[in-house]
Amino acid sequence: MKIATVGKGGSGKTTLAGILARILAETSNKMLAVDGDPNPNLALTLGISPEAADDICYIPPNIMQLAQGADGSRTLNMTLSEKEVIRRYAAHAPGGIDLLVMGKPADGSAGSGCMCASHRAVRGLITKMSGYSAHTITDMEAGLEHLKRGTARNVDLMLVVTEPYYRSLEAAARTWRLAAELDIQQIRVVANKVRNREDRAAITEFCQRHDMTIIGEVPQDEAFLEAERTARAPIDHAPDSPGVRAVRALASEIRALEATMNVNSTECV
Ligand SMILES: Nc1ncnc2c1ncn2[C@@H]1O[C@H](COP(=O)(O)OP(=O)(O)OP(=O)(O)O)[C@@H](O)[C@H]1O
């Protein structure tokens, strides 16, 4: 199943994607994680050391090529085999997780140059690499760019991560609407950084009003911040913290949902 984490800046997409990947990997022999943020930082939350993260080779944007058929139909083709993609570009995280990191245009940072090919590369990889492992988790950049460009079009489950405050929830609602327009098979909200009953009530009430379904809740967990201060993965730093335990419960919900889904149906366009 192809999962993506989306939502407002700072809501916890990367933190949750990293922990979730590690937990799902405990029961599968392979797991692919994709960092789809032009300012990547998924490596550390997966448990890759800062030194190893610095050495990661980004995926070249031209790894995917767009082909147009005589009838005008368009397909994306990977220019390397699955095995070669992993050999050349994957960084390895504990638990048998292979991480691929989105490249940037040749002329510089994420803020300059055309990002079209980079987004296309992520979109293509998510689908073309889906046979590589039982689960693929893609951590998306904040905002709606990946939805407007269709980068996240081929995922099966979109986890919209939100914090319990109005602007984060509003962003979640916009994200949900766009994801629904893209016909993403399953969209669910993850309530993150929940501190108390009031936070829970605010998210629940907002989601009910906007017809958005919550799949899990993760408390505000100081251990996540400590982990970040020491550049460690939260699951390595505090494997039994309330936040990590909540992500375990979230993973169980995802497995239960997966059992009801058809996850082999997406085309790569
Ligand atoms: N449940 C939580 N409890 C406490 N801190 C958290 C929690 N979830 C995330 N954080 C912290 O919030 C900050 C933002 O988290 P993270 O980087 O995962 O967000 P993001 O949505 O990926 O951000 P960006 O949009 O910049 O990519 C980090 O400092 C992280 O440690």
Ligand SMILES: [Mg+2]
């Ligand atoms: Mg992030």
